[in-house]
Amino acid sequence: MLRLGDQSYRQVAAVTLTVACVLLCGALPAHAEPDQPTLVAVTPTVSPVEQPSGAAVSPQPPTAPAPAKTSKATSEVQAKKASKPRKRRPRKRRPGGVSPCMTKDPGFGVYDRWSRRISMGQMIAPQRGGLTRGGGFDLIIHFHGHYPIRKEFVKEAKGPVLVAIDLGVGSGAYSRAFASPSTFPTLLKSVEREMARRSGRKKTYVRKLALSSWSAGYGAIGQILRQTGGKKVDALLLFDSVYGGYVSGSTTKLKTAELKPFIKFARKAARGGKLMFQSHSSIIPPGYASTGEVSAHMVKQLGGKLRRTRRNDVLGLELYERYDRGGYHVRGYKGNDKPDHCAHLGLMKDVLKVHINPRWHSPRGRKGKRAIAKAKAQARRSGTIHTVSSGEHLSGIAKRYGTTVRAIRNENGLERGGRPIQPGQDLVIPKSAKKAAKKTAKKATAKAAKRTPAAGAAASSRLAAGEVIHSVASGHTLGKIARRYHTTVEALRQRNGLVKGGKPIRPGQKLIVPAPAKKR
Incomplete structure (x- = not known):
């Protein structure tokens, strides 16, 4: 070895x-x-x-x-x-160590909790107020990210109503949802009805309207701006949101057709007729144009140029370029990771403070019991609250109280074809239903009196020769009674005003038995 x-x-x-x-x-x-x-x-x-x-x-x-x-x-x-x-790459330090994707929840301020009594999404409104004397209110509709945008919204908003809509993956889900020209007007009407219900007013209306989006939510805004409903929009708030497509065979030339409604609105804003705030990050997506490329393209279409600047902004955002012309404002930020993308939602507070509030002067909201809560409390005292039982439906409840399904829906903010009523749910019965119920009851009593004589009336009626009074016992039928007194069922019906196929006779009921027919 x-x-x-x-x-x-x-x-x-x-x-x-x-x-x-x-x-x-x-x-x-x-x-x-x-x-x-x-x-x-x-x-x-x-x-x-x-x-x-x-x-x-x-x-x-x-x-x-x-x-x-x-x-x-x-x-x-x-x-x-x-x-x-x-060694791991150190994460970017944020002010106070706060993650832009999970900021602290400030609560709801003067606003009530989320309500889903609208045709799509959910809304928050001031607990009290937020309406002009004529019933006008201001509305911001935000697409994509209802939870984080609410946290930023309530920090500065004191009066406008916020509607937030989440529709899932990609901008396609948003553009398809608003492809029909009737979808957006239906949404606005449902919000107006809900505000009327909450405030106890007969009618309310949208006074000022803004559309807001983050990330993929711009798909809905693009569709709305192409429709007649888009004419009502006064402001656009786009938080790292508008992406674009490239012309076939190019990686730099953008498809202008997709951006046309946004460019058209930007022109109006630049002239001062509208307000448009647009932010972008430095994220470079694969295969399509980034928000930064879209911003640069839109500014170029207006004959402008983004200018370099430097400023630290909310949630660690670093501003490096901007453009301002009339009511059109563009802000470009550094950062190409998820926290940088989320941080753009934090701009909502400053946009409200700097742009929306001075422009709209929205009627202020305040804390307190809202009108619908007062109406329900008053309705409970007057006995016009109906608690839904298992198996009940609106038509049955409406019939019971002598009102209409539509009246109950309007009073309780229920949508046709929306969520069904649930056992234990309290419904406010319209005030007119009481009078209608009394009238219905009187008519029913009068009709019954004509068809079926009451016990006292039958007993006190003058009997013809050979007629007798029969007291109905349990198990008795008209057939049995007719055989017992040697008469016919038809004769019993005619003498007592009974209708074939009508209400059956009841134990204790008095019937006049006609005299039996004489045999020839």
Whole structure:
């Protein structure tokens, strides 16, 4: 057996270790090397829900370079480095250590909790007030991200109503939902009805209207602006939201047809007739134009140019470019990760303070018991609250109280074809229903009196010769009574005003039995 000295053994071990390191290091991906730059495709790190239609992002794997020939000394150094844990890239520090995607909840302020009594989405309105003397109110409809936008909205808003709509993945879900020209007007009418119900007024109306979106929500706004309903819009608030497509075969030229409604609105805003606020991040999405490219394109269409600037903004946003002309305001921010994308929602508070509030002068809302709560309390005292039981439906309840299904729907903010009523739910019965119920009851009593004589009336009626009074017992039928007195069922009906197929006779009821027909 060949024995190796200590020196020879160490040389063989060193060679073996070198070969192993070369093979091992050649198999490692590039990102395992601390000294080598990581080659990663630049893609936005937002979730697929936050992407435009057909553009969900999947992270690209890092590219590993081919293994190079390595000397013995280099291999030993690489082996030591490979054994050390990889250092993580430090996260960007945010003011106060707050995550833009999960900010602190400030509550609801002067606003009530979410209500779903509208045709789509959900809304919050001031607990009291928020209406002009004529019943006008201001409305902001936001698409995509109802929970985070509400937290920023209530920090500054004191009167406008907020409607928030989430429709799922991609801008396509939003554009399809508002493809019909009737969808948006229906939504506005349902909000007006709900505000009328809440305030106890006969009629309310939208005074000022703004559309707002974050990320994929711009799909709905694009559709609305193309329709006649878009003429009512006074302001657009776009938070890192408008993306675009490229012309076939190009990676720089944008499709202008998709951006036409936004550019048209921007022109009106630049002339001072409208208000438009548009922000963009530095996220570069794969295969379609970023919000930054769209902003630059729109500004160019207006004959302007984004100018460089520098300012620290909310939730760690770093402003680096801007454009202002009339009522058109563009803000460009650094940052290409998910927190930077979420941080744009934090701009809502400042936009309300700087632009919306001075422009609209919305009627102020305040805390307190809202009108519908007072109406329900008063209705309980006067006995006009109906608690739904299992198996009941609106038509049956309406018939019972002598009113209409439509009247009950309007009084309680229920939508036709909407959520069905639930057992235990309290319904306010319209005031007119009381009088109507009394009239209905009187008519029913009078009709019954004509058809079926009351017990006292039957007893006191003058009997013809041969007639008798029969008191109905349990189990009696007209047939049995007719046979007993040798008469006919038809004769009993005629004498007592009974209708064939009508209400059956009841125990205790008095019937006049006609005299039996004489036999020839």
